[in-house]
Amino acid sequence: MRLTAEGLAARRGEDLLFSDISFDLGAGEGLILTGRNGSGKSTLLRVIAGLLRAERGAVTWHSSGDGPIRAGEACHYLGHRNAMKAELSVEENLGFWKSFFGDFKGGTGISAAEAADRVGLGGITHLPFGYLSAGQQRRMAFAKLLVSYRPVWILDEPTAALDARAEATFADLIREHLGRGGILLAATHQPLGLEGMRELRMTGFAGVAGEFGA
Numbered sequence: 540m541r542l543t544a545e546g547l548a549a550r551r552g553e554d555l556l557f558s559d560i561s562f563d564l565g566a567g568e569g570l571i572l573t574g575r576n577g578s579g580k581s582t583l584l585r586v587i588a589g590l591l592r593a594e595r596g597a598v599t600w601h602s603s604g605d606g607p608i609r610a611g612e613a614c615h616y617l618g619h620r621n622a623m624k625a626e627l628s629v630e631e632n633l634g635f636w637k638s639f640f641g642d643f644k645g646g647t648g649i650s651a652a653e654a655a656d657r658v659g660l661g662g663i664t665h666l667p668f669g670y671l672s673a674g675q676q677r678r679m680a681f682a683k684l685l686v687s688y689r690p691v692w693i694l695d696e697p698t699a700a701l702d703a704r705a706e707a708t709f710a711d712l713i714r715e716h717l718g719r720g721g722i723l724l725a726a727t728h729q730p731l732g733l734e735g736m737r738e739l740r741m742t743g744f745a746g747v748a749g750e751f752g753a
């Protein structure tokens with residue numbers, strides 16, 4: 540799997556929020572977007588995920604052996620909101636996403652019960668999602684990434700509302716994903732505790748272009 544962004548620019552209102560952003564991510568690679576509030580991290584993630592139109596530039600997704608594929612087929616996008624129905628049980632929510640997404644070729648998702656176990660919340664999948672605490676809800680939203688296989692994970696502030704233990708669990712799950720040849724693109728204010736990630740510092744309207752760090 541390969542994800543390539545070339546010369547991306549996005550407009551918010553009258554002005555360009557960023558321009559000339561290019562990167563290329565292959566199997567096992569990750570890029571972390573950092574920058575102050577409003578610097579354009581979520582906007583860039585949404586452009587990559589195909590949820591917003593770029594002003595200029597292109598995003599291409601290539602799976603070995605196939606031609607270009609669509610973002611929705613190849614990625615999981617976890618935004619600020621958890622995309623779960625409060626009145627349905629956790630099991631029903633995860634079951635819905637599992638059948639809605641299906642698996643991208645080359646991998647298989649795990650069951651809702653196993654996914655809940657992996658995020659440290661086995662045994663409470665019968666509860667309505669709305670009964671869970673904010674941190675438990677975020678953990679269950681992360682479990683959504685495990686019930687169906689997608690090679691690219693696009694995560695917007697994945698660790699917001701999490702305690703240190705859950706942060707460590709997420710870091711382990713991301714490491715496992717990368718170890719299996721997955722790709723990570725994440726925006727964050729808190730370090731995710733991952734080694735060997737590239738960093739793109741977004742500068743927002745003030746600087747327009749992003750800067751790459753180590």
Ligand SMILES: Nc1ncnc2c1ncn2[C@@H]1O[C@H](COP(=O)(O)OP(=O)(O)OP(=O)(O)O)[C@@H](O)[C@H]1O
Pocket residue numbers: 551552556574575576577578579580581582583726741
């Ligand atoms: N629909 C919109 N119309 C106009 N401006 C918008 C719109 N959505 C976002 N913006 C502006 O675009 C800028 C970038 O927003 P974005 O959500 O991408 O930032 P961010 O880096 O993810 O911020 P945070 O760290 O607070 O999550 C902000 O100044 C925001 O006010």
